[in-house]
Amino acid sequence: MQTPSPNVVVIYDSLIARDGAAAALAGYFTVNQVPLEKFITEGSFDAPVNVFCVNAGELETTKQVKKVLQTCQNEALFVLPTHNSDGITRLRGITDAEFLVLPFNGNELRSLIKKALNRSVERSWDTLHPQKRKALKEAVVCFENCFDLVQHGEPVPIEAIQDCCHHIRDAAELGDLNNWIDALDNHHDYSFRHSMFVCGTLSYFAHAIGIGGADLDQLTVGGLLHDIGKAKIPLEILDKPGKLNAHEWSIMKLHPVYSNDILADENGLDADLVAMAVSHHERIDGAGYPSALSGAQINDQVRLTAIADVYSALIDKRAYKGSMTCEAALDMMSSFEGHLDMDLLRSFRGFVLDQVHTLP
Incomplete structure (x- = not known):
């Protein structure tokens, strides 16, 4: 369920390391395989991340890699065919880039590439208003920590989350939801990106219609945590680059139960905050999940979260679909009678279109 990914160049002099990397990246990234000698003679290829699949134990290879790294400014990672202590020591002498040694789990390499891609996205936040920059940089650390703790069976750090959400509230006071969405648009951690879309949408909308104090705090924290149950979904499903099959979808639908x-x-x-995470896939007509709640059983916070969740999913891009314009997304949502609260949706539509019409 990831965004379409950019090209990755696999630079190799080790066929076994190349094949291991290519197998891990197939379907997730567009891979361009280039022999090390060709890369040296023809120069840099257009890709944000280079994966070097090389025999670090060969002194001449290390010299060639050093030459490439001196002229190439792209992010670099290494896949080594064997654990050669001397070669790794030489490699450490020319770069602090991370490396994996065969055999490895494909999730490990994909995770390293996503982190490398995200570093450039996160550097772009330096151009934002200081409050928005601080909110996003605090949020990415907080969110990653939350997922990591949950995956290891530890409780979520509530105080850290609340502090993080105060910064998001401060950012929302500045207005311009589209600027918030644009800053996140190319981030390659889909779970983070979507949660920040939802959290930001709730906080910006709530602020715009005059919700403040504890109610605004609750909506913001609830937005950040609304998909925390996905931390317990296997990465093979959570990060799948295409549509889920029926079995995978049945597992994905457990995430509110895990929440x-x-x-x-x-x-x-507060119980209402917990309900935002547990019940935002419920429907007004009772056809939702996990508990088939309906009507008055679904409180306003959950109804708002459902709107923010659907809107964020529609305007986001995935490997299997492009993004919708906000107008197209709102038009589609207007047909979701029985699913969404139409009165709240009309207010939300006005807010979003006002944001569009006030763009510079």
Whole structure:
């Protein structure tokens, strides 16, 4: 369920390392395989990340890699065919880039590439207003920490999340939701990107219609945590680059149940906030999941979260679909009677279109 990914250049003099890297990246990235000698003679290829699949144990190879790194400014990672201590020591002498040694789990390499891609996206935040920059940089650290703790069976860090969401509230006071969305648009951690779309949309909308104080805090924190249950979904499903099959979808639909398991026992979390994570896939007509709630059983916070969640999914791009314009997304959502709260959606539509019409 990832955004379409850019090209990755696999630079190799080791066929076995090249094949291992290519197998891990197939379907997730567009891979251009280039022999090391050709890369040296023809120069840099147009890709944000270079994966060097090389025999670090060969002194001449290390010299060639050093030459390439001196002229190439792209992010670099290494896949080594064997663990050669002398070669790794020489490699460490010319670069601090991360490396993997065969055999490895494909998720490891894909994760390293996503982090490398995201570093350039996160550097672009330096041009934002200081409050928005601080909110995003705090959020990416907080979100990654939350997912990591949940995956290791630890409780979510509520105080850190609340502090992070205060910065998001400060950013929302500046207005311009589209600027927030644009800053996140090319981030390659889909779970983070989507949660920040939803969290930002809720906070910006709530601020615009006069919601403040504890209610605004609750919506912002609830938005950040609304998909926390996905931390328990296998990466092979969570990061799948295409549509999920029926079995995979049945597993994905468990994430609200996992959210309840994660959040229900947290001290100090309001039940309405927990409901945002557990019930935002419920529908007004009772055809949603996980509990088939309907009508008055679905509170306003959950109804708002459902709108933000659907809107964020429609305007985002995936490997299997392009993004919609905000107008097209709102038009489609207007046909979701029985699913979404139409009165709240009309207010939301006005807010979003006002944002569009006030663009410079």
